[in-house]
Amino acid sequence: MRVTAEKKSATRKRILEVAAELFRAHGYDATTTRDIAVAAEIATGTLFNYFSTKEAIVGALADAALVRARVEQAKIGAESLEEALFALVMAELRQFKPHRKYIAPLLETRLSPLAESVDPNTGDASRVDHLELVDALARERNFGELSPVALQLYWTLYAGVLAFWAVDKSPKQEDTLALLDESMAMFAGWLRSDHRGSN
């Protein structure tokens, strides 16, 4: 039973490795699920015992990156809310970087609030996690609990930054930094004027 469990997780790992490699080499669309299965030395059907969807494979790669980003973020001390949010997103972008070329299709479906309508046990756990962290960072700095509208606005801005980053053609994606900076400044400024003011 243990041997089998190990083999199973080894297969899963192998799928993720070969998929990442193929996606990086040929892009998301040009990599077929059959390609991945062959490279991982399993049957096509078996692939779908491990991941319910082609997109779920990229999703798993992204989740792993987000976990690493969270660890990185926890080490950073930031004064203002702007700085803390900036650092949070930067940590994620650093981890996403190797996957930048093929992660776009995932971002579209995963960042969109359109995805939120589906049942809550799906992959929007990462969104909930992220928003909880943002809320905690705001509370630590004496902003009240963030309203649903505030969270929605934050998420929109966050999604906008990631989407921009995915296609940012400036040499080192420095344009994304500028956008992120302005986005977080805008959000924090709005929070202070529109919310604290009425507290």
Next chain:
Amino acid sequence: MRVTAEKKSATRKRILEVAAELFRAHGYDATTTRDIAVAAEIATGTLFNYFSTKEAIVGALADAALVRARVEQAKIGAESLEEALFALVMAELRQFKPHRKYIAPLLETRLSPLAESVDPNTGDASRVDHLELVDALARERNFGELSPVALQLYWTLYAGVLAFWAVDKSPKQEDTLALLDESMAMFAGWLRSDHRGSN
């Protein structure tokens, strides 16, 4: 030649009509291109002589709605920038309303800045148009020309509102109005503090 041209545009119109009807009745995914072709009394292949993609059909429906929205918007006089932008987006939402149930898949690909990377002669004409109008509205009210970052931020907020609206479950989508209001207030406030201040 003229007769033919008329017949061609009649076919196009017929495709759009039956597609809208089928999408409304069964949703975007459940409606196949074969269904549309049968309902329009043409062959599957012919459908793709008129629209290069299934999504392009929804795109054409959306474009028509946007044209009507623009007409509606031109009639509205608004004082502040917030009010003008609010009115602009409201006009679009009113026109999109009949298509709300099936328009979501289109929004994902069309609103995302991810789409901007492709060549500029594609469907992002509507984005350029919209942003030019926003820029004009801002100029009329003595904001300077909007910077690329400002336009990017605006577009992100706009996309966030539309995406929210598409899945808004409040009875009359009144939650969308609140979000739109806050979004535009945030944007206009940021414009004033961050940009005019340094002029």
Next chain:
DNA sequence: CCGCATTTATGAGCAGGCTCATTTTCTGGC
């Protein structure tokens, strides 16, 4: 060791978006 149950792997096959070689329809000059 041996059935037996449960879990996992397999690949033929389906569905649906889209293509393209072929056929049909149209047009303009004689």
Next chain:
DNA sequence: GCCAGAAAATGAGCCTGCTCATAAATGCGG
């Protein structure tokens, strides 16, 4: 009318994500 060339229509068929009936593999009580 009639014919050549252009434009449009056609539907068989390709590709690819995904499913599902079937077959192996594994674990376990006796």
